Amino acid sequence: MLISDMFDVLSFALMICSIAIVGCQRIVTAIRILALQSFILGGVAIATAYRTHVTELYGIAFLTILLKGIIIPWILHFTMRKIGLYRQTEKVFSREWSILISTALLIVGYSAIYRLGLNDTYIEKQYLPISIAILLIGLFVMMTHKKAVMQGIGLIVMENGLFLTALSMTYGMPSLVEIGVFFDVVVAVVLISTLTRRMEQMFQSTNTDQLRRLKG
Numbered sequence: 001m002l003i004s005d006m007f008d009v010l011s012f013a014l015m016i017c018s019i020a021i022v023g024c025q026r027i028v029t030a031i032r033i034l035a036l037q038s039f040i041l042g043g044v045a046i047a048t049a050y051r052t053h054v055t056e057l058y059g060i061a062f063l064t065i066l067l068k069g070i071i072i073p074w075i076l077h078f079t080m081r082k083i084g085l086y087r088q089t090e091k092v093f094s095r096e097w098s099i100l101i102s103t104a105l106l107i108v109g110y111s112a113i114y115r116l117g118l119n120d121t122y123i124e125k126q127y128l129p130i131s132i133a134i135l136l137i138g139l140f141v142m143m144t145h146k147k148a149v150m151q152g153i154g155l156i157v158m159e160n161g162l163f164l165t166a167l168s169m170t171y172g173m174p175s176l177v178e179i180g181v182f183f184d185v186v187v188a189v190v191l192i193s194t195l196t197r198r199m200e201q202m203f204q205s206t207n208t209d210q211l212r213r214l215k216g
């Protein structure tokens with residue numbers, strides 16, 4: 001397979017994963033798709049490193065797979081085991097409307113980049129519209145899901161979009177910045193996990209609407 005064909009396959013897979021997360025009915029399935037998306041993102045970093053000869057990207061790809069593909073999904077799975085593995089997602093829109101809106105966000109990503117005229121290089125042309133769409137879809141997940149874990153998943157999806165934007169525009173940020181961002185995300189996920197378990201203990205629910213009861 002040519003490297004250009006590999007970019008095509010990986011970009012299509014990232015797009016499908018983003019829409020699949022929006023359409024998930026079970027939180028556990030969403031966590032597994034998030035892990036798959038992170039593995040694919042690591043593959044994008046490896047393919048970009050091979051094409052551009054930026055060797056630092058191999059290390060960033062390793063961290064992406066380790067932290068976002070293994071450790072963060074494990075933390076979320078651990079949280080779900082503590083509160084019940086079969087929790088359903090709760091969202092503002094129905095599954096069909098959510099998929100339709102996320103598809104529209106994908107079109108917005110392509111339209112925005114086309115209007116800005118930034119698609120000069122092959123990598124930008126391939127990934128920049130998708131990165132913008134992933135960013136918007138992550139924000140959509142955070143805004144429309146009521147379960148704290150799903151909002152955490154939306155945060156990771158947004159970060160994946162930001163990472164892909166940096167990768168397509170500048171072949172990644174400096175390593176120290178990337179490492180700092182990765183560990184910030186891990187800390188955020190740990191806090192969300194802790195908050196979710198505390199909410200379950202206090203309210204027997206992880207719906208963030210319950211937080212209104214904390215008002216004095």
